[in-house]
Amino acid sequence: MASSTLSSFLRRSLTELRDRGLYQQIDSLEGPNGPVISMRGRSFVNLSSNNYLGLATDSRLAEAAVEATVRYGVGSGAVRTINGTLALHAELEEKLAAFKGTEAAVAYPSGFNCNMAAISAVMDAGDAILSDELNHASIIDGCRLSKANVIRYRHSDMDDLRAKAREARESGRYAKIMAITDGVFSMDGDIARLPDIADIAEEYDLITYVDDAHGSGVLGGGAGTVKHFGLTDRIDLQIGTLSKAVGVVGGYVAGTRDLADWLKARSRPFLFSTSLPPGAVAASIAAIGLVAGSPELLGRLWDNAEYLQRGLRELGYALGPTETPITPCLVGDEEMTQRLSASLYEKGVYARAIVFPTVPRGAGRIRNMPTAGHTKEMLDLALAAYGEAGRELGLIP
Template identity: 80%
Template sequence: MTSKTLSAFLLNQLNELKDRGLYNTIDPLEGPNGPVIRMKGREFVNLSSNNYLGLATDKRLVDAAVEATIRFGVGSGAVRTINGTLALHVELEEKLAAFKGTEAAVAFQSGFNCNMAAISAVMGEGDAILSDELNHASIIDGCRLTKAKVIRYRHSDMDDLRTKAKEARESGAFGKIMAITDGVFSMDGDVAKLPDIAEIAESYDLITYVDDAHGSGVLGGGAGTVKHFGLSDRIDFQIGTLSKAVGAVGGYVAGTREVVDWLKARSRPFLFSTALPPGTVAACIEAIGILQESKQLQDRLWENAAYLRRGLQALGFSTGHTATPITPCMIGDEEKTQRFSARLYEEGVYAKAIVFPTVPKGTGRVRNMPTAEHTTKMLDRALAAYGKAGWELGLIR
């Protein structure tokens, strides 16, 4: 029987979320997560997927996953340090290191797991972490697992980062000091100022850590934000995901051989969680090969993103400060943002509202994620819905 205390707590909290317009309804898909999706018997133009390059449904990845599953089975059977490391895992990690331009790489079960693993394996009591105030939740949680002092700096404010780095170093209170940032910020689409961060880090002997979940497969010829700025030899930790542009699931850390060896020896998700399944690993290997051989998918992604952004701006919407395919449509008020998203849904466009606590209060937006698979016709259909719903709700004139 459920605890009365627990039941009362849950009901009160859930009702409060619903009253404030912050309760998130989960809509199951009735087919693949492509540019058009099917839910509740209807088709929608899909602008909420992280499947940037369309690889999640690419036949080449599907075939690779099926072949590996037939050969190796559906699961790896153990953690990596016992006998869960397959030849496929080694092949993937070697391919990732070559792609990222680093000495080595290690794969994890998710990008979220990477931040749980890497930060806590290196930072501890007596250390300090300088963290951008808009860093992803997984970075925040990874920092919480350490006993290090977490010092937040204003978003992409390099003067603030430099001041706090100087204070932390000159205080003599800390051993290791890490500067940690997203490469691409997922809610606004802006890019971290990595050249400045690298320069500040070298001035104050900071460890540099970049979570490039939304830059992987998108920037730097697909190799990410660090490669985009030509900083592969100046960033200590490159975190990437295999769950977004790569099209499968998982994550990785790329860096020096010593960094990777240490994570294999001390990062808890590597030591205590079953390895990625063979089919997934084979699909990731295939995807990395595709990204190495051609930039066609990335080019199409950027073309579609520019088309959608221009269309939204022509209608009168603000798309914020994005510099990537992530295209927010800024609304502000949480309740109005939710209503706008609901109207888009009624018009056959699936574009989710992003509100507090995912973003600061008063900065609600509908986040659009165009992909390489979208056609101009699909994007025109979405823009028509934006115009109609925006006009009805008084968001544009």
């Protein structure tokens, strides 16, 4: 018989979430996650996918995945350190290292895994981590797992970072100190001040760590935020995902050969997770080749982002500090954010509400993600829906 304590807790907590507009209904797609999606027999302009370059539905990736699956099977069969490392995994890591401009790279089953793995493998009790207050949840959890002392600094506030780095170094308490930041912040679309962070790191002997999940494939000619600023030789750990611009699934850590060897020997997600399936690895290899060799994909992404952002601003929406294709329409109130999302849905636009705990309370927004796959006609439909919904709800004039 189920625990009455658990049942009571779950019913009470779920009711509270629904009453406060914080419960997110999970929708199921009836086809591929492209610029237009199908659900419940209807089609929607899709503005909620991280499929920046449209590669998740690219036939070339599908062909590579099918060929590898037929040759190697649907799964890799073991963890990497036993006999779950296929020739494909080694090829992927070589391609990733070349893509990021580093000596080596290590692939993981997910980007979330990367932050759980790398932070806790390098940092431990007796160390300190200087972490931007808006870093991704996976960074926060990785920091907790490391048992290091976590010192949060104000978002992109370099004076605060410098002061806390000085205090941590001069205290003499810590064997190692790491500065860790997202490259592109996923909820606002702003870019970390990496040149300043690199300067502060050199001044106070900090390990530098950049989670570039939303920068890889988007900035730096596709190579990411670190390449965007020309800092490849000054950042110790670059973390990336294979599930956003690359369009598949998985993640990776790029850095020195010694770092890769250490992570393969000591990072628990690498040691205890079955390795990426062959189809996903082969598709990722194909995608990296396309990202590196197809600047027109990035061009279409940025052109569409600028078009959508200009149109939303002209309608009267506040988009905040975004510097990237991430396009948040800031609403604030969670219930109103959900109402806007529901109204857009009724008008044929799928744009999900982002509310607490993904963002702070009172900071609800619709996060729009234009991609290289959208046409101007699709974006015009979305803008028309935003205009109608915003006026109906009193959010814009």
